[in-house]
Amino acid sequence: MTKPLPHPNATTQPFWSGCQQGRFELQRCEACGHMQFPPRLACTSCHSGALGWVNASGRGTVYSFTTVYRAPIEAFKPDLPYIIAMIELEEGPRAMMNLRGADPERIAIGMEVEIFFEPPAADGGYPLPQARLRS
């Protein structure tokens, strides 16, 4: 079984197309200004259907994290141990990413991170947004 790769749909295509351009885009409600992620069809705050896209700064902090020693499927076993972090973006929404290049023993909640994009695993795939510690 291979790793699950993102397969965009009509709602998420703009997000993944943004990743191809090196942008992490959030939805912004044109009625109330609420910012949200993951993408939906309506604002999760006021339920307006008028949503636009804004480019996130790509900076955030570690909201929580875990070092994984038991992979969900065979395809992740070569990566063990790997870190999954919940990143709180500067704009407010949270997003899940792997925290790359960090020592699991030295990570703490609140550390500053930046988003980078890992190249697609296969031709025609999409770059995956990931996090790394800021200097």
Add this chain to the structure above:
Amino acid sequence: MPSPVITGAADTEVGKLEGSTSLGLQAQAAMAAVEDAGLSLAEIDGVLCAYSFTEPHLMLSSVVSEFLGIAPSYSVAVQAGGATACAQLVHAAALVESGRCRHVLVVCGDNRLTGMTRDRAVAALSEVGHAQFERPYGISVPSAYALVARRYMHEYGVTLEHLAGVAVAHRKNAMRHPKAQMREPITLEDVARSRPISTPLRLLDCCLISDGGAAVVVSAADAARDTRKPGIAILGTGQMNTHEHIVAAPSFTDFGCKQSSAQAFGRAGIKAADIDVAEIYDSFTITLLAELESIGFFGRGEAGPAILSGALDLDGKLPCNTHGGLLSYAHSGAAGGMFHVVEAVRQLRGEAAGRQVANARLGFVHGDGGILSVHFSLVLGRL
């Protein structure tokens, strides 16, 4: 209006049951619950099933009814992950209160241990992660709960020892139950030394994978008079759904169990402090800690130290998961949550030999599905 009544309750053997099948376990539990109620299968006019990993079917309640040889006038399957059993009870209560049914059979069962490999069970559960925004990162159910655990520890000073204390308390309870899957004593050190699964959660912070089935019969108040044993009333129910995926959770520390339990307590006209015995979903040690504090049984950051001092023991502040819970009794899919219901009924009837909470009159049962996403609460009482 008089409350709906649980008139029958039963579970099968649990653990590693070679040769068992999902359908067989459901039928066995169903027949035992109907027998416990002193009814015959022919008197069952409603059937609520859950779901099965090993024998999935689009219409499970129809399959189970056919296998039992009954033709109920109402029969559907209910799915709300780990909250399914409590959700089924809420539906059953509504069916008998509305007059649509008189005796509703509520049944769960799966042979998740022998019917599939452990790897396959872990992989199947990981499929609940968000397909585009979680699963590409290697998320599993333990990892999602680990993210909650780390944040909860950060905000409220919960320690690894507090988590270990939950596992030890459950094992202590399971050792009093002759059917429990895990009856070897464990210590805080054993939990600390068990292998890491997804930090801060270690193997002994995680629930079991088991074969087993469980069922109850919910009867209308007037119909309950014909049954064999003293009925256990469903005095109040509640539900709350705040998110599905952890990436969309509004909070990592405050969960829908707060609202669902408040609804159930309110409808029953009681307070949390009135509960004599509680059976609360414990998929991981952090699950129980976060629920106990979100519901208000303990103040923030206080459940861990209290549990280390025996708060969940039979004579503690809140006797809880008296059968050993998902951590040490058994966890076989939706039946895992139904074991909590069956144990609450036994405690309230005074049938819990060797682990009976003295004078248990009011019980609380709680189910959590997803990543603390969907919550169902029940207040049960001796009639």
